[in-house]
Amino acid sequence: MQFSSRRKKYNTNSQTELYLHPLQFYGQPPLENISLSEFEAFAVDRLKLLKTIENLGVSYVKLSEQYTKKLESESKALNFLYRPDADDRKSSGPTEYEKRRKDHISHFILRLAYCQTEDLRRWFIQQEVDLFRYRFNELHPKQKLEFLHRNNLQYDTISVEEKKALQDKLVNSSYAVSGITVEDQDFYKVPFQDALDLVRTRKVYLKAGYVFIPHQDIVTIVLNDFRTRLSKALALTARSLPAVHSDERLQPLLNHLSHAYVGQDYSIQKNVGKISLEQIDSLSGKSFPLCMRQLHQSLRENHHLRHGGRMQYGLFLKGIGLSLEQALQFWRSEFIRGKVDADKFDKAYAYSIRHMFGKEGKRTDYTPYSCMKVILSNPPSQGDHHGCPFRHSEPELLKQKLQFYKVSPSGISQILELVKGMHYQLACQKYFELTHNMEDASFSLNHPNQYFIESQKVLGGGKDLKREMDIPQRSQENSATRGPSAAPEAAANASQELAEVTEELDSFFQDA
Amino acid sequence: MSSSNYDSACLPDLLPLYYRRLFPFSQYYRWLNYGGVQKNYFQNREFSFTLKDDIYVRYQSFSTQTELEKEMQKMNPYKIDIGAIYSHRPNQHNTVKSGTFQALEKELVFDIDMTDYDDVRSCCSAADICCKCWTLMTIAIHILDRALREDFGFQHLLWVYSGRRGVHCWVCDEAARKLSVAARSAVAEYLSLVKGGEETLKKVVLTDPIHPFIRESLAVVERYFPRYALQEQDILGRKESVDKVLALMPEDVRKELQQDFQNEKKPENRWKLVKEQANRKQGTAKRGQYFEKEIMLQYCYPRLDVNVSKGVNHLLKSPFSVHPKTGRISVPMDLKELETFDPFAVPTISQICEELDRPRTEEEKSEDTKEKENEKDAAERRKIRDYKRTSLAKYVKYFDQFLEKMARSWKGELLKKSDLQKDF
Numbered sequence: 001m002q003f004s005s006r007r008k009k010y011n012t013n014s015q016t017e018l019y020l021h022p023l024q025f026y027g028q029p030p031l032e033n034i035s036l037s038e039f040e041a042f043a044v045d046r047l048k049l050l051k052t053i054e055n056l057g058v059s060y061v062k063l064s065e066q067y068t069k070k071l072e073s074e075s076k077a078l079n080f081l082y083r084p085d086a087d088d089r090k091s092s093g094p095t096e097y098e099k100r101r102k103d104h105i106s107h108f109i110l111r112l113a114y115c116q117t118e119d120l121r122r123w124f125i126q127q128e129v130d131l132f133r134y135r136f137n138e139l140h141p142k143q144k145l146e147f148l149h150r151n152n153l154q155y156d157t158i159s160v161e162e163k164k165a166l167q168d169k170l171v172n173s174s175y176a177v178s179g180i181t182v183e184d185q186d187f188y189k190v191p192f193q194d195a196l197d198l199v200r201t202r203k204v205y206l207k208a209g210y211v212f213i214p215h216q217d218i219v220t221i222v223l224n225d226f227r228t229r230l231s232k233a234l235a236l237t238a239r240s241l242p243a244v245h246s247d248e249r250l251q252p253l254l255n256h257l258s259h260a261y262v263g264q265d266y267s268i269q270k271n272v273g274k275i276s277l278e279q280i281d282s283l284s285g286k287s288f289p290l291c292m293r294q295l296h297q298s299l300r301e302n303h304h305l306r307h308g309g310r311m312q313y314g315l316f317l318k319g320i321g322l323s324l325e326q327a328l329q330f331w332r333s334e335f336i337r338g339k340v341d342a343d344k345f346d347k348a349y350a351y352s353i354r355h356m357f358g359k360e361g362k363r364t365d366y367t368p369y370s371c372m373k374v375i376l377s378n379p380p381s382q383g384d385h386h387g388c389p390f391r392h393s394e395p396e397l398l399k400q401k402l403q404f405y406k407v408s409p410s411g412i413s414q415i416l417e418l419v420k421g422m423h424y425q426l427a428c429q430k431y432f433e434l435t436h437n438m439e440d441a442s443f444s445l446n447h448p449n450q451y452f453i454e455s456q457k458v459l460g461g462g463k464d465l466k467r468e469m470d471i472p473q474r475s476q477e478n479s480a481t482r483g484p485s486a487a488p489e490a491a492a493n494a495s496q497e498l499a500e501v502t503e504e505l506d507s508f509f510q511d512a
Numbered sequence: 513m514s515s516s517n518y519d520s521a522c523l524p525d526l527l528p529l530y531y532r533r534l535f536p537f538s539q540y541y542r543w544l545n546y547g548g549v550q551k552n553y554f555q556n557r558e559f560s561f562t563l564k565d566d567i568y569v570r571y572q573s574f575s576t577q578t579e580l581e582k583e584m585q586k587m588n589p590y591k592i593d594i595g596a597i598y599s600h601r602p603n604q605h606n607t608v609k610s611g612t613f614q615a616l617e618k619e620l621v622f623d624i625d626m627t628d629y630d631d632v633r634s635c636c637s638a639a640d641i642c643c644k645c646w647t648l649m650t651i652a653i654h655i656l657d658r659a660l661r662e663d664f665g666f667q668h669l670l671w672v673y674s675g676r677r678g679v680h681c682w683v684c685d686e687a688a689r690k691l692s693v694a695a696r697s698a699v700a701e702y703l704s705l706v707k708g709g710e711e712t713l714k715k716v717v718l719t720d721p722i723h724p725f726i727r728e729s730l731a732v733v734e735r736y737f738p739r740y741a742l743q744e745q746d747i748l749g750r751k752e753s754v755d756k757v758l759a760l761m762p763e764d765v766r767k768e769l770q771q772d773f774q775n776e777k778k779p780e781n782r783w784k785l786v787k788e789q790a791n792r793k794q795g796t797a798k799r800g801q802y803f804e805k806e807i808m809l810q811y812c813y814p815r816l817d818v819n820v821s822k823g824v825n826h827l828l829k830s831p832f833s834v835h836p837k838t839g840r841i842s843v844p845m846d847l848k849e850l851e852t853f854d855p856f857a858v859p860t861i862s863q864i865c866e867e868l869d870r871p872r873t874e875e876e877k878s879e880d881t882k883e884k885e886n887e888k889d890a891a892e893r894r895k896i897r898d899y900k901r902t903s904l905a906k907y908v909k910y911f912d913q914f915l916e917k918m919a920r921s922w923k924g925e926l927l928k929k930s931d932l933q934k935d936f
Contacts, residue, residue, distance in 0.1 A: 169724045171721065172721040172722060172723060172724055172727075173721070173723050173724060174721075175720070175721060192664065192695075192698075193687075193691070193692075193695050196694055196695055196698040197698075199698045199699070199701075199702050200697070200698035200701040200702060201701070202701075202702055202723050202725060202726075205724060206663045206664065206702070206725070207662070207663060207665075208662065208663075208664075208665040209663075209664050209665025209666075209687070210665070
């Protein structure tokens with residue numbers, strides 16, 4: 001039966017209908033043909049978005065103003081941002097429809113890449129939930145309601161009588177619920193398994209296995225539902241993976257994606273040999289993040305660092321461009337000043353330095369630690385100097401240290417405030433801003449080597465960095481570079497670019 | 513009733529007897545089979561045994577009740593733990609492709625251990641318990657049982673005495689068995705009010721509004737507080753205890769009370785003064801206005817180990833297991849008799865083995881002759897009668913009642929399933 005051609009723009013298929021709505025649960029996979037290049041590009045973009053979300057989530061309180069602003073700008077840059085009210089007339093570039101289609105497709109591609117292991121799934125789910133939370137939050141109240149109904153979250157509301165009977169209990173269960181809330185809003189009866197966050201923190205009234213939630217709080221429920229659905233879907237996806245992997249066009253890309261960290265991991269030494277050993281002392285004061293400055297100082301004072309410190313600092317030095325030879329010389333000369341003689345150094349410590357550069361053992365090229373790794377793993381104990389000073393130092397000691405490094409008193413108190421709120425990376429960023437005399441660092445700190453590079457940029461080292469992008473082969477025989485340095489012809493060729501990207505991506509997750 | 517002197521050195525002799533003639537295998541199987549509603553539920557259940565000389569074996573599993581009996585009678589475990597129901601038979605887990613062998617379901621469990629209260633009980637410490645501090649367990653059971661039933665809607669709760677210094681709760685509802693790790697952890701957190709380790713002085717902090725769950729729990733605590741805390745533990749009598757209690761109050765209140773306590777020595781009256789101060793404080797300050805409630809909770813509210821409840825694969829001591837150090841049987845507790853439960857009256861393995869050897873009564877002798885006529889079930893019946901002759905009887909009877917109640921829900925499930933399979 002043919003209908004009139006009034007509907008010109010979109011044909012009536014469920015998929016396009018899906019894209020009319022600002023948010024979806026990704027219940028249905030996309031059913032169309034796309035090109036390989038679109039396949040790859042979409043997936044990489046979404047991965048970048050998810051990585052941004054991960055970093056922002058560590059640095060800022062979720063859904064705070066800074067968080068949403070930064071996420072919005074990143075979404076825009078990646079052509080993922082869509083406004084709840086799609087108005088195609090205004091925007092140039094991809095239409096809202098196209099953006100939503102990209103969102104839909106990229107999500108499902110990443111499912112393929114991230115369903116394989118428990119760790120991958122957990123990571124993917126966490127970022128997708130955070131992304132969903134952000135987007136749901138941006139919806140208007142009416143759209144939220146519409147979303148619920150469209151997605152079969154048919155939670156029953158309780159009758160007015162029941163509400164009255166439970167009024168006291170409801171009011172006393174939640175700080176946010178007042179008598180007025182009870183009168184004005186609908187309350188939903190939700191099984192407690194669907195509202196675990198509220199149950200865990202005892203922020204809701206619980207009776208006979210059901211929690212009673214005012215309409216305004218329904219987002220927690222929605223998030224849990226999203227998480228559960230995604231978790232189940234990933235388990236199912238994993239089962240159909242062998243079929244997907246048999247397509248040899250897809251398999252390599254999916255493997256790269258799941259090992260990827262889109263962005264810098266500072267493992268590929270781009271400026272080997274640029275730094276001379278004599279510069280390190282002054283660099284440590286100017287361009288090292290506090291953790292590395294502290295480690296360097298301890299090394300100079302004690303002529304020794306324990307294993308944790310050697311790893312954290314040693315890999316950092318590798319990341320800023322020290323060659324293996326330089327590193328060996330550096331550590332050796334310092335240790336010899338202490339209790340270690342040359343022989344012992346060569347026997348005991350040199351091995352581990354070479355190990356760091358991938359020249360021993362399983363020859364893994366270890367990656368310099370990211371902030372997250374420094375903060376979350378291997379906390380320092382008595383006698384250690386590694387870790388993140390904002391996280392691991394007693395506030396008093398941190399204060400003294402900052403004073404010693406001549407940070408202003410007001411700056412110190414700003415830093416301590418951030419530390420109190422557990423925003424360690426923000427505190428370090430603030431330290432950057434104070435020591436470089438800047439208002440806003442304009443980057444989101446997540447890696448000590450990133451700190452170094454940004455610092456060098458600010459202090460005028462920018463030209464060095466730019467230059468190094470064009471230089472092809474490095475003749476340093478000992479450099480631990482792999483992959484892209486062999487073919488950086490700055491090619492405009494899309495596939496070569498992609499190859500570079502994917503090879504770069506490959507080298508992450510080789511964390512020690 | 514005094515239990516016969518138990519000596520752990522006798523275990524090698526007592527255990528075989530226990531497992532051959534006293535352990536209630538058919539009830540045990542009935543429980544863990546859950547009516548056969550789900551296929552392979554019993555077969556995929558993990559058991560772990562601690563054998564003589566501390567040899568520990570995991571991933572034990574059995575196909576039938578008979579196999580369970582035979583194995584236990586062969587191995588004579590000192591301790592039995594129950595784990596999760598897995599995706600495959602635990603004793604074949606090595607043959608399963610790595611990653612696919614997973615814990616799927618298990619009862620929701622809680623473990624309340626008296627040592628967690630060492631900072632607030634003065635009568636005992638560590639593994640010791642006495643009738644004075646046992647009240648803490650009574651309070652814990654009242655509070656948790658109410659919450660699990662009324663707040664969470666669970667119905668089939670089995671409370672078990674651990675045999676030495678605590679109690680366990682097994683929540684056996686189907687919904688409970690299917691809970692995820694996150695859900696279990698959420699339930700445990702909901703039930704947790706006492707937080708903090710050695711360095712934390714003030715372990716309970718209440719803020720407005722006071723959740724109905726906390727109010728209900730306080731109501732239970734208040735019933736026991738005067739006798740338990742003020743009299744038996746004498747927290748407002750001896751100087752060190754008084755100081756500890758005062759330390760939990762806001763500074764201004766503390767100073768005043770220190771003064772008042774110089775003139776008032778009776779604990780009950782001292783507590784009255786505390787409550788008066790609390791009433792004055794209420795509504796004035798944001799923090800610290802509920803300090804008298806916080807004190808009561810810190811001294812009495814149940815302390816549970818969240819980690820025990822969280823894990824689907826966590827192994828917990830089995831009911832009817834023997835406690836190697838005390839010899840006591842881990843018996844189910846009938847909450848109707850909770851107020852009079854005496855952990856020191858719980859039978860030990862030596863006691864019940866001795867009771868087995870008691871000369872039979874006339875009644876039992878006549879039943880014996882009747883049975884000789886029907887040899888087939890004689891052995892079975894004798895075994896059943898055996899535990900009935902011992903102090904274990906009432907606990908097995910209570911366990912039977914518990915199972916009977918659950919069985920009604922299984923029947924419903926089986927009917928549902930068979931309906932689904934019928935062709936119309």
